[in-house]
Amino acid sequence: ISSSKLLRKMLTTTNIFSKVLSHHRNFFSSQIVKRHGSNRAKRGLYHLKDVRSGNSVSFSERKTRRKWKPNVQTKKFWSQILCCWLRFKVTTHAIKCIDKKGGIDKYILETPESKLNSIAGNNAKRMLLSKLDDSNN
Numbered sequence: 001i002s003s004s005k006l007l008r009k010m011l012t013t014t015n016i017f018s019k020v021l022s023h024h025r026n027f028f029s030s031q032i033v034k035r036h037g038s039n040r041a042k043r044g045l046y047h048l049k050d051v052r053s054g055n056s057v058s059f060s061e062r063k064t065r066r067k068w069k070p071n072v073q074t075k076k077f078w079s080q081i082l083c084c085w086l087r088f089k090v091t092t093h094a095i096k097c098i099d100k101k102g103g104i105d106k107y108i109l110e111t112p113e114s115k116l117n118s119i120a121g122n123n124a125k126r127m128l129l130s131k132l133d134d135s136n137n
Contacts, residue, residue: 042119044089046070047097047111077104081128088120 041050049070055063071092076085086104101107108116108125116122 037117041117044072044091045094045098045116045118045121046072046091047094048115048117049091049093079105079128081105081131086124088124 037046037050040046051070052068054066054068056066057063072089073092073095074087074089075095076087077098078084079086080103090098097111098104098107101110104124105128108121109128111121113122116125
């Protein structure tokens with residue numbers, strides 16, 4: 001095979017491969033949005049943290065199954081839009097993210113649903129959006 005034929009063959013296979021790869025990338029990115037979390041994580045604001053499992057390994061290298069639970073705190077946040085306190089079970093990582101965003105209102109409104117992944121967060125977002133719509137009208 002000449003070098004030009006080989007080059008042409010490589011280019012066509014890479015184009016096909018890139019098209020297939022982009023199709024799979026789009027497929028998997030749509031699947032990531034529907035991320036399954038534990039029921040515990042759906043009831044609070046966990047910001048992608050969840051229960052992890054693995055092995056506890058002793059000195060003799062005996063492995064026993066164990067779980068790592070996220071650091072969850074029950075906390076009240078003041079909502080300036082709703083003018084009331086909102087109580088959530090939140091991880092310490094979520095508390096840091098809320099502080100970084102500048103409050104619970106901005107955090108809930110600006111965080112995509114894939115990262116919220118929470119029934120409580122979606123309910124609070126719906127309440128905030130309805131209050132903002134009422135104040136605009």
